[in-house]
Amino acid sequence: MAVITTGSHPKALWPGVYAWFGAKYDEHPQQYTKLFDIKSSNKNYEELVEQTGFGLAPVKAEGSSTAYDSHAQGVTSRGTNKAYSLGYIVTREEKADNLYTEVSMQRAASLAFSMAQTRENVGANVYNRAFNSTYAGGDGKELCATDHGSLSGNQSNELATAADLSEASLEDLTINIMDAVNSKGLKISLQPKSLIVPTALIYDAQRILESTLRVDSANNDINALRSMSVIPEVVVNNYLTDSDAWFIRTNAPSGLCWFDREPVQFTKDEDFDTDNAKAKAYMRFVPFWGDWRGVYGSPGA
Numbered sequence: 001m002a003v004i005t006t007g008s009h010p011k012a013l014w015p016g017v018y019a020w021f022g023a024k025y026d027e028h029p030q031q032y033t034k035l036f037d038i039k040s041s042n043k044n045y046e047e048l049v050e051q052t053g054f055g056l057a058p059v060k061a062e063g064s065s066t067a068y069d070s071h072a073q074g075v076t077s078r079g080t081n082k083a084y085s086l087g088y089i090v091t092r093e094e095k096a097d098n099l100y101t102e103v104s105m106q107r108a109a110s111l112a113f114s115m116a117q118t119r120e121n122v123g124a125n126v127y128n129r130a131f132n133s134t135y136a137g138g139d140g141k142e143l144c145a146t147d148h149g150s151l152s153g154n155q156s157n158e159l160a161t162a163a164d165l166s167e168a169s170l171e172d173l174t175i176n177i178m179d180a181v182n183s184k185g186l187k188i189s190l191q192p193k194s195l196i197v198p199t200a201l202i203y204d205a206q207r208i209l210e211s212t213l214r215v216d217s218a219n220n221d222i223n224a225l226r227s228m229s230v231i232p233e234v235v236v237n238n239y240l241t242d243s244d245a246w247f248i249r250t251n252a253p254s255g256l257c258w259f260d261r262e263p264v265q266f267t268k269d270e271d272f273d274t275d276n277a278k279a280k281a282y283m284r285f286v287p288f289w290g291d292w293r294g295v296y297g298s299p300g301a
Contacts, residue, residue: 003276004090004107027113032123034235035196035249036258036287041081046259048138048290050074052151055184074151074183077138079288081261084118086111087280095277108266108279115264115281123258123287124239127196127247131158131299137289144247144297152185157296164301165201165246167208167215167225173296174230177250180293190293193249194233200243202236209234244300255294258287 039046054069088107129135130143141148146156156176163169180190197205207215209231214221225231231248249256261284268279289295 001089004088005094027116028120028238030116030120031235031237031239032120032258032287034194035123035127035237036256037254038258038260041259041261041286043081043261045078045080046257046286047079048077048254048257048288050076050138050183050291052183053186056186075138077288077290079257079259079286081259081284081286083262083282083284084115084122085280085282086114086118087278090277090279092275092277111266111279111281112264115283119283119285120239122285124237124241126256126287126289127237127245127295127297128239128241130247130295130297131245137292139292141292143289143292143295144299145292148292150183150185152181152183155181157292159298162299162301164244165197165204165208165298167223169298170195170208170225170231170248173248173298174225177248177296180250188293191251192231193251194235195231196235196237196240196247196249196295198240198243198245199236199238201246202234205234205236205246242299245297246300247295247297249295250293252291252293254290255292256287256289258285260285 050073052070052072052074054071058067060066088111090107126143131145133142133145136142139149144158146158146160147154148157149155159169159173159176163172174192177190177192180188182188195205195209208223209225211223211226213223215223235249262282264281264283266279266281268277270277
């Protein structure tokens with residue numbers, strides 16, 4: 001167990017230090033809320049259950065009976081709320097002998113920063129593992145796959161041929177979104193909400209979506225993605241680890257969901273025997289997905 005003692009900050013026992021640095025920096029704005037639909041939870045786990053609709057109506061011959069279709073339960077995705085906790089212990093002597101209040105004051109801020117970073121990293125990892133079959137959803141497939149099973153056959157939310165972010169690949173993926181169907185194979189109005197990219201692709205994303213004319217082309221053609229406002233927003237996420245992978249979030253309900261079971265709570269106490277001061281933070285949440293149609297992506301070439 002790590003304990004902050006007088007030996008942890010020996011310079012804090014003597015005057016003369018002009019400034020302490022490294023424990024506190026400016027933070028990125030909250031980003032995980034751009035990756036998920038934020039919801040509250042009051043149970044140990046939450047489930048997102050698919051229900052399959054009806055198919056197309058067949059021709060009814062004169063005098064014949066109406067055909068009847070089934071409306072049934074499909075795949076079930078379960079997200080179990082996990083607890084995350086971190087704290088620190090300070091000896092009585094360290095508290096008494098530390099001459100620099102800014103050192104002790106920054107500890108609480110550092111703890112809050114660590115908890116915020118934890119949320120961001122856990123959320124981004126859903127995307128970081130989107131093409132990894134080890135991390136499967138309710139249908140037994142990874143988040144982005146070319147063979148999600150359905151009652152109408154396999155469906156895809158990944159480019160058939162992996163490609164880097166470009167005007168052409170972005171058009172191809174948005175066409176896949178526009179051609180989306182439900183489990184019974186009926187057309188649905190799936191629309192792009194945002195393009196999600198790592199920091200390595202921020203400038204490419206801006207050029208592709210904001211250029212008036214075609215990107216990297218001498219042809220005097222309009223940029224159709226921009227003129228039609230196909231993708232309303234570019235979301236840059238600092239916690240995506242693959243510099244080539246990119247995603248498009250859609251308006252599919254119950255797609256990527258974030259359930260907050262218990263918000264971040266900060267508590268402190270003192271140990272009677274040692275006089276050590278303790279402080280800790282605790283939170284419970286789970287990010288996961290139900291309908292894989294909530295995001296389309298490419299791992300890059």
